[in-house]
Amino acid sequence: MIKFNHVYKVFEKDIKALDDVTFSIEKGEFVFLTGPSGAGKTTVFNMLYREETADMGTIFVENTDIFHLAKRKIPFYRRRIGFVFQDFKLLFDRSIFENIALPLTITGAPQEFIKKTVHEAIEKIGLGGKADLNPWHLSGGEKQKTAIARATILNPPFIMADEPTGNLDEESSWQIMNMFGELNSKGTTIMIASHNKEITSRMAKRVIRLESGKVVLS
Ligand SMILES: Nc1ncnc2c1ncn2[C@@H]1O[C@H](COP(=O)(O)OP(=O)(O)OP(=O)(O)O)[C@@H](O)[C@H]1O
Ligand SMILES: [Mg+2]
Structure with a gap:
């Protein structure tokens, strides 16, 4: 494997x-x-x-x-792996919701599905209430959790x-x-x-x- x-x-x-x-x-x-x-x-x-x-x-x-x-095949290869980077690699000009939603957005999933899936992931990982914040406003641990939620959102x-x-x-x-x-x-x-x-x-x-x-x- x-x-x-x-x-x-x-x-x-x-x-x-x-x-x-x-x-x-x-x-x-x-x-x-x-x-x-x-x-x-x-x-x-x-x-x-x-x-x-x-x-x-x-x-x-x-x-x-x-x-x-x-x-040209690298993006498809990367989609099969959920990566949590040591330095997070979050997008600081987007909200927590948008960061976590990114892999789903790229695959063109329907908006309603994205909303439901991402909100569930946010609750599950313990970031409830932080969806609209920008990564600047998060602690190190919360950034870590955002990175983990993003890496696992597609069930890779x-x-x-x-x-x-x-x-x-x-x-x-x-x-x-x-x-x-x-x-x-x-x-x-x-x-x-x-x-x-x-x-x-x-x-x-x-x-x-x-x-x-x-x-x-x-
Ligand atoms: N882009 C780079 N240019 C030069 N040296 C590098 C580069 N990336 C890593 N290294 C060096 O390669 C070695 C291995 O680094 P690596 O980051 O893989 O270690 P690590 O096991 O992840 O360490 P840590 O536990 O601190 O994260 C180190 O000596 C590091 O300085
Ligand atoms: Mg390292």
């Missing part, structure tokens, strides 16, 4: 962000990607998002070699979340983890980068660990 095959990425100044990374994730798995700061976790996500390409190696997602994907078969609890208090963190757990039990394949040892150990899921760009546990 997701297969990294001897992937290398060197940034300037000889920083080996990924150094012969090989792992695979099966359909329906729930996997944590762990490792200290600078280990290469976000680089893995950026490659899966097709924001970065590798210097060497291949990545297959659902049997597609993503580095050989035609440019994959969810990839980069430190999704980094800005959340303990209660919200568990709420979000339970939400990911629920989606996973319905068949969504989930990959979460996390530093949080308590979460990764209590969730008792498979862990892939990176250290200095190398897989040390998978």
Whole structure:
């Protein structure tokens, strides 16, 4: 389902962000990607998002070699994955409602359906009453929740979340983890980068660990 095959990425100044990374994730798995700061976790996500390409190696997602994907196909590829970015990537000139609705708007869903689905998602994630606010007016945790709601609104078969609890208090963190757990039990394949040892150990899921760009546990 997701297969990294001897992937290398060197940034300037000889920083080996990924150094012969090989792992695979099966359909329906729930996997944590762990490792200290600078280990290469976000680089893995950026490659899966097709924001970065590798210097060497291949990545297959659902049997597609993503580095050989035609440019025009990238938006369709991205639609199958719900991404929660470490830096959120929210649109600051739009409301919370519009941010979360964006993936649905792009697919051309009917207005009434968008309204209902987005309002339900807003309630579920605990942002009730904030729909019309702009991201400037939200706390870090609320921005995080907006990013998670946006990533999950299309019910994508994959969810990839980069430190999704980094800005959340303990209660919200568990709420979000339970939400990911629920989606996973319905068949969504989930990959979460996390530093949080308590979460990764209590969730008792498979862990892939990176250290200095190398897989040390998978
Ligand atoms: N665009 C870039 N240009 C130069 N170096 C980069 C770039 N992106 C990442 N790096 C370097 O690659 C290494 C891996 O970075 P990455 O962001 O993947 O780590 P991370 O595991 O996500 O860390 P954190 O836990 O702090 O988010 C780091 O040394 C980082 O400085
Ligand atoms: Mg990172």
